[in-house]
Amino acid sequence: MVPPAPDAHEIMAAANDFTVELARTHPDRISTFIGINPIADDALGEIARWNGDPAVTGIKLHLTNSDVDLRAPEQVAKLAAVFTATADADLAIMIHMRTRAPDYGARDVAVFLSEVLPHAAGVPVVIAHSGGWGGTNEHTLSALEGFATAIEHDPAVRRNLFFDLAQVFDETTSAADLEALATLMRRIGVDAFVPGSDWPFSSDLATYYAEIYPRLPLTEAEWRTIHAHEVFPSAD
Numbered sequence: 001m002v003p004p005a006p007d008a009h010e011i012m013a014a015a016n017d018f019t020v021e022l023a024r025t026h027p028d029r030i031s032t033f034i035g036i037n038p039i040a041d042d043a044l045g046e047i048a049r050w051n052g053d054p055a056v057t058g059i060k061l062h063l064t065n066s067d068v069d070l071r072a073p074e075q076v077a078k079l080a081a082v083f084t085a086t087a088d089a090d091l092a093i094m095i096h097m098r099t100r101a102p103d104y105g106a107r108d109v110a111v112f113l114s115e116v117l118p119h120a121a122g123v124p125v126v127i128a129h130s131g132g133w134g135g136t137n138e139h140t141l142s143a144l145e146g147f148a149t150a151i152e153h154d155p156a157v158r159r160n161l162f163f164d165l166a167q168v169f170d171e172t173t174s175a176a177d178l179e180a181l182a183t184l185m186r187r188i189g190v191d192a193f194v195p196g197s198d199w200p201f202s203s204d205l206a207t208y209y210a211e212i213y214p215r216l217p218l219t220e221a222e223w224r225t226i227h228a229h230e231v232f233p234s235a236d
Contacts, residue, residue: 009042016046023055031057033094037066038082039075047082051089058092058124063099064133070099070108076115083119093120094164096128098139105142106149113150113157126162126194134167134198136177141184148187158192165226166196170212182217190222194229 005011016034023032034050036043036059050056061082069075086093097112098104109131117125131147132140144163151158163185169178185193195209202208218226 004037004040008037008040012037012042012046013049016050020050020053020055027055033058033060033092035060035062036082038063038079039066039068043078043082044085047085047089047091050091056091058094059086060094060096062096064096068099069101070111071101076111080116080119083116084121087119087121087123090123092124092126094126094128096133097131097143098129098133104139106146109143109146109150113147117157117161120160122160124160124162126164128164128196129166129198130163130168130181130193132168134201136169136173136181140168141177141180144181144184144188148184151188158189161192162229163188163193164196165193165213165216166198167202169216171215173215178216185218186222190218191225191229193226195226 012035020032020034023030032055034046034056036046038061047059059082061079063070068079070079083093097108099108101108127147130140131143147157147161147163169181195213197205197208199205199208202212
């Protein structure tokens, strides 16, 4: 978070130690993503610390909390270096892409696609909250529009790129926004979208999936595609 605590590295390392130990304790149930601040001096070292550990599936990046600016070339270069190191370690990447820019959207996606994503070198990259930070609004839709336009221009952009549906819409999302979201999902390819909850913020998961998810106007076949898709290899 901003400003970073003086002992931010120790906090991050301890949190990663705790999470990875859970995966070691329950390898049949838990896959671990370690947390990284991509613009911190210790980012590459923390990736290296877990390189080759079978309990670690990937890394999680949160550009809002890390105060990353996709319009600052030096920060974009650091983010690209993190993608390179993660790909070299053969780890997946989950990224909360939305930044603190008040006009965040397609402009930032363009930078990400040209300057950062190529450094993933084929490992799975999941865009958390479908490019927003929860909720369907002008920023989420603009980001998805940026992805959709790029993919329509060059379908190869979509290779190993996925979008999760965690808290992207809720009981208050308007019918118009749900329709706009579904339209953009079809332009990108519904098979690029995967379920997600952002639990515990989604509250009771049974209710969330039974009552919130069906609000999105997709066909039964499209829902089957989303539910059946596997991004990460199984534990065995």
